[in-house]
Amino acid sequence: MMRSLYSGVAGLQNHQTRMDVVGNNVANVNTIGFKKNRVNFQDMLYQDSQGASRPTDDLGGTNPKQVGLGMLVAAIDTIHTQGAMQSTGVKSDLAIQGDGFFILRQGDQSFYTRAGAFGTDADGILVNPANGMRVQGWQSQEINGQMVVNPTGNPGEIRIPIYQKDPASATSVVKLMSNLDKNMPLIPEGATEADIARGTWTVSQNVYDSFGNTHQLRVEYRRMVDENGEAVPNQWMGEVFINRPVGADGEEANPTNLAVGVNGAEAGGTQFVMQFDNNGSLQSLTDVDGNVMDAGTLSLTVGFEVPESNEVDGEVLRQNFQIEVGMVGGYEDSTTQFASPSSNKSFFQDGYGMGYMSGYTIDQSGVITGVYTNGQSKVVGQIAMATFVNASGLEKSGETNFRETANSGVALIDVAGTAGKGKISAGMLEMSNVDLSAEFVDMIVTQRGFQANSKGITTSDTMLETILGLKR
Numbered sequence: 001m002m003r004s005l006y007s008g009v010a011g012l013q014n015h016q017t018r019m020d021v022v023g024n025n026v027a028n029v030n031t032i033g034f035k036k037n038r039v040n041f042q043d044m045l046y047q048d049s050q051g052a053s054r055p056t057d058d059l060g061g062t063n064p065k066q067v068g069l070g071m072l073v074a075a076i077d078t079i080h081t082q083g084a085m086q087s088t089g090v091k092s093d094l095a096i097q098g099d100g101f102f103i104l105r106q107g108d109q110s111f112y113t114r115a116g117a118f119g120t121d122a123d124g125i126l127v128n129p130a131n132g133m134r135v136q137g138w139q140s141q142e143i144n145g146q147m148v149v150n151p152t153g154n155p156g157e158i159r160i161p162i163y164q165k166d167p168a169s170a171t172s173v174v175k176l177m178s179n180l181d182k183n184m185p186l187i188p189e190g191a192t193e194a195d196i197a198r199g200t201w202t203v204s205q206n207v208y209d210s211f212g213n214t215h216q217l218r219v220e221y222r223r224m225v226d227e228n229g230e231a232v233p234n235q236w237m238g239e240v241f242i243n244r245p246v247g248a249d250g251e252e253a254n255p256t257n258l259a260v261g262v263n264g265a266e267a268g269g270t271q272f273v274m275q276f277d278n279n280g281s282l283q284s285l286t287d288v289d290g291n292v293m294d295a296g297t298l299s300l301t302v303g304f305e306v307p308e309s310n311e312v313d314g315e316v317l318r319q320n321f322q323i324e325v326g327m328v329g330g331y332e333d334s335t336t337q338f339a340s341p342s343s344n345k346s347f348f349q350d351g352y353g354m355g356y357m358s359g360y361t362i363d364q365s366g367v368i369t370g371v372y373t374n375g376q377s378k379v380v381g382q383i384a385m386a387t388f389v390n391a392s393g394l395e396k397s398g399e400t401n402f403r404e405t406a407n408s409g410v411a412l413i414d415v416a417g418t419a420g421k422g423k424i425s426a427g428m429l430e431m432s433n434v435d436l437s438a439e440f441v442d443m444i445v446t447q448r449g450f451q452a453n454s455k456g457i458t459t460s461d462t463m464l465e466t467i468l469g470l471k472r
Contacts, residue, residue: 047066130399257305364417384415
């Protein structure tokens, strides 16, 4: 039989394989996270009819004479180029800009994907809802009152506790940053209510007890006067008030055994003296017991009884928190005394009432942050990403997933944006990287190659027919 017949058969078979790959690419043109394949051919074995000879003194060398025996599929490569991004507006849809794969798990098996159409199941676990595989990452843990993620451990499933309660947290720190007008009027003896109002600067801030009840903290500042009614240079008298929670009976000030002091201890009253230097910056705080604080961050220790609380060891529950007024000699984020109208900068206090998780966000490093109805935001977890030394060595396992092989290398797991890993875009999906125009050109070339090989077979058959006709 003629060798060209078998070469033609090999050409037909392998061009059919190439057409199968092109057809699969075209079929997945709208499959999110899909990576196209490419077929490479190589020639097959050769039959030598004459070997090469080296030059001699009389004759030059001759080249080998070889007849090819067809062609083979050399490789079917996966092309991991970036696909286009499509905005979906769905907060759990994730796309990777750059290298890397999301990690999915089914039992003990790990899979890797670029298709980030994720969601939560009935238990709040982040999954691929198309197949139930669980997205891998790190759950946050509470350390020193803060929710933090430790991405150095083995990744596992991530639970997003939608509508879970966030317990109330009592206020521990309040920061006040006022400017007290150096030229504020003094309050004379026998002053009217209007005189008192003109000579008083009031700062108000809501604080919370351990039940989440709201209390109004109020600090009133007045310029200090001596026994003769003269102003004491650069000194202000402050007084702290805390009203009952909103909705409780009565709104009178200090109904809860309020006490204010410095140096971390309560004193026997609610007043204090604030001393400034000649540059308008804080110098010291003094409480009614004569305790002085004159270095570092100046703060008042405030204590009050929490209404309607159980007694502990025979004593009513007492809440303490710090009022920070600023640094000695400081101006930024500190209380000052300048000849400008009294004012308040934005305050800070760390307490809050009970709330529920109403939603979540995912940033470019894969950190999932829960948003609560009480205004708080807490880290829930972080999504893990994997890269491979040879991503083309991964094996497609269906459902737009890949599986690790001996030639892909082991998965290198870390957070997004580090160690060569891309960044995560929430509310977006990566589309297929199939280029239809290129696929149609490959389709035409493949078709012509198939036709040419079939023509080689029919031509060889005609030649055989001619030979068979010689005996007629």
